Amino acid sequence: MNADRSATPAPTVVLGPAGRPLEGTVRVPGDKSISHRVLLLGALAEGTSHVTGWLPAVDCQATLACVHALGVRADVDADDPTRLTVHGVGLDGLREPADVLNCDGSGTTMRLLCGLLAGQPFFSVLTGREALRRRPMRRVADPLRLMGATVLGRQGGQYAPLAVQGGALRGIEYPMPVASAQVKSALLLAGLYAEGQTTVHQPGPARDHTERMLKAMGAPVEVHHRTVRVQRPQAPLRPLGRPEVPFRVPGDISSAAFLVVAALLVPGSELVVAGVGVNPTRTGVLDILRAMGADIVVENERQADVEPIADLRVRFSRLRGTHIGGALVVRAIDEFPVLAVAATQAEGETVVRDAAELRVKETDRIGNLARELNKMGADVRPLPDGFVVRGPTPLHGAEVESHGDHRLAMALAVAALIADGETILRGADVVADSFPGFWDTLSGGGRA
Numbered sequence: 001m002n003a004d005r006s007a008t009p010a011p012t013v014v015l016g017p018a019g020r021p022l023e024g025t026v027r028v029p030g031d032k033s034i035s036h037r038v039l040l041l042g043a044l045a046e047g048t049s050h051v052t053g054w055l056p057a058v059d060c061q062a063t064l065a066c067v068h069a070l071g072v073r074a075d076v077d078a079d080d081p082t083r084l085t086v087h088g089v090g091l092d093g094l095r096e097p098a099d100v101l102n103c104d105g106s107g108t109t110m111r112l113l114c115g116l117l118a119g120q121p122f123f124s125v126l127t128g129r130e131a132l133r134r135r136p137m138r139r140v141a142d143p144l145r146l147m148g149a150t151v152l153g154r155q156g157g158q159y160a161p162l163a164v165q166g167g168a169l170r171g172i173e174y175p176m177p178v179a180s181a182q183v184k185s186a187l188l189l190a191g192l193y194a195e196g197q198t199t200v201h202q203p204g205p206a207r208d209h210t211e212r213m214l215k216a217m218g219a220p221v222e223v224h225h226r227t228v229r230v231q232r233p234q235a236p237l238r239p240l241g242r243p244e245v246p247f248r249v250p251g252d253i254s255s256a257a258f259l260v261v262a263a264l265l266v267p268g269s270e271l272v273v274a275g276v277g278v279n280p281t282r283t284g285v286l287d288i289l290r291a292m293g294a295d296i297v298v299e300n301e302r303q304a305d306v307e308p309i310a311d312l313r314v315r316f317s318r319l320r321g322t323h324i325g326g327a328l329v330v331r332a333i334d335e336f337p338v339l340a341v342a343a344t345q346a347e348g349e350t351v352v353r354d355a356a357e358l359r360v361k362e363t364d365r366i367g368n369l370a371r372e373l374n375k376m377g378a379d380v381r382p383l384p385d386g387f388v389v390r391g392p393t394p395l396h397g398a399e400v401e402s403h404g405d406h407r408l409a410m411a412l413a414v415a416a417l418i419a420d421g422e423t424i425l426r427g428a429d430v431v432a433d434s435f436p437g438f439w440d441t442l443s444g445g446g447r448a
Contacts, residue, residue: 013439015397015416015423021268021316026441028256030055030082030249031277032434033181034209034307036063036108038240038247040116041213042086043072043094044192046236049086053249056081058433062104062128066113071095083246088239091192091232096122100161103128105362105404105433108182110160111140115186118149119193120166127161131404136360137162140186143174147190147198171196171231178357179330181207181281184228188214188221191230202226204327207281212306213240241305250277250309254334255435257285258410261338262442263314264294265345265418272299273312284331286312288339292319292346321348321391329355337369337411343389344378345418352386359384362433363405372400372412376419397421406433413442 035055040063042049054060056076067074067086071094077083094116103109103126110126114137117124127133133154141157150165151157171194176183179202188210191198204226211228214221217237222229241247256273263271278286278298286296295317301310319342324332329352332339336358343350358365366387370380375398379390397419402409409431416423431438 011429012424012426013428015413015425017419018262018266018417022259022263022266022271023269025272025274026259027274028251028259028276028441029057029435029437031252032057032059032254033108033207034249034277035060036106036112037185037209037213038084038249039063039067039074039086040112040189041217041237042088042240043067043070043074044091044237045088045217045239046090047088047239049088049240050243050246051084051086051241051249052082052246053251054082054084055249055252055434057436058104059106059109062102062106063109066101066103066109069097069099069101088237090236094120097124100125100127103132105129105132107132107135110137110162111182111186112189114140114144114151114162114164115189117164118144118147118151118166118190119169122166124164124166125161126164131362133160135159139178139180139183143172143183143187144190146172146174147194149190169194171198173199173201175201176203179204179206179327181210185210188228188230192219192232194232197229197231199227199229202228204330205281206330207279209279209307216240216306248304250304250307251275252434253277253282253285254407256312257335257338258414258435259441260285260289260296260312260314261342262414262417264289264317264319264342265414267316269314269316271314273314275309276312278308278310281331284328285335285339287328288322288324288332289342291322292342292350293317294319319346321346321350321389323351325353325386333357334407337365337407338414340369340373340380340387340389341411341415344373344380344391344393344395344415346389346391348391350389350391352388353383354385356385358386361405363403363408365405365408368403368405368408369411372408373415375400376415376423395419397423399424399426402427402430404430406430406435410435410438413438
């Protein structure tokens with residue numbers, strides 16, 4: 001798609017504008033959220049789970065290493081790293097790790113493991129990169145303590161490293177203060193080990209991959225609107241997938257969003273992103289872009305195991321500003337960096353509110369997004385819980401920094417496609433956290 005960019009991940013890359021329209025069909029790597037969960041839930045099954053489309057990115061490799069440390073054999077195919085086999089040990093088969101569990105930079109790994117380890121009769125310590133040790137963990141630790149677990153950490157359990165002493169848990173009824181799939185998933189995993197029923201009330205929509213997969217495995221999960229209930233299974237959990245029909249991880253819509261916005265902004269483009277997960281709890285990015293006037297057509301919608309998938313046909317579009325807030329924010333929380341890039345080319349003002357969670361992601365996504373895009377000529381004003389973008393503004397090349405944030409790095413790469421002159425992106429190698437092969441795909445080598 002851009003012949004001027006390197007296909008090799010490197011700490012610094014030099015990016016130029018797109019030399020031609022984006023055309024053809026591309027595929028994106030497997031969904032990161034689901035890839036984490038197939039490892040953790042596959043470990044709890046009795047039997048072997050067979051998975052295809054698994055994401056071999058840095059964050060998921062962290063979960064893989066932690067699963068190994070807990071005594072679970074999980075094998076990645078040497079010839080195809082997207083094929084995964086997990087030899088489940090059952091609900092009571094995990095073993096105490098001999099060393100600290102390193103979650104690297106993955107908040108999903110740390111928070112979901114907290115829930116899983118809360119029900120184990122042993123001691124564990126979780127840590128990770130400096131950026132992960134700055135992310136809030138009390139939102140998980142507090143409800144797990146209510147269930148009877150001992151969770152210790154810096155500043156009263158607010159920050160990792162976290163020490164978890166598992167044991168006998170009791171089910172609780174917990175109204176989540178903020179809609180969070182990671183908190184919900186942690187409590188559902190702990191609820192598999194609790195006496196009685198664990199009930200989670202969500203204040204808004206949050207990703208439902210965990211409950212979908214648990215249901216498919218035979219766990220007693222009930223979902224009523226925004227309330228989810230789980231109890232300890234009376235029968236072993238079934239594995240995910242079989243050798244002849246593996247469990248298929250759909251393409252990650254969060255990764256697809258970068259290519260979708262690129263095609264919307266580069267004149268003359270018409271691009272199909274094939275095999276993307278279109279779970280309704282994840283398609284807020286499509287709703288927002290359509291509200292901005294984007295020409296996006298969902299084609300060939302079908303079911304892949306427990307998740308819906310489809311092909312996204314995207315055509316260059318003239319965009320207009322919009323206002324984003326409320327429940328829609330949760331359904332698009334990971335896509336705001338690239339949505340901000342789209343907003344720089346939209347007519348009028350785009351306002352994002354109710355998104356304070358962006359302040360405590362891998363970085364302060366609000367502050368860093370505004371800082372880096374403004375270097376390129378954008379007009380982005382940060383707010384405590386969001387940002388305002390005024391457009392359209394012509395972008396120009398600049399020296400920009402990823403701040404260790406994979407989604408910010410990829411958003412800046414998309415901005416470079418429509419900028420005048422060269423853009424130097426420092427910290428570019430961080431894209432491997434979620435999108436291995438990103439540079440090759442963006443340069444045109446990732447076509448299906």
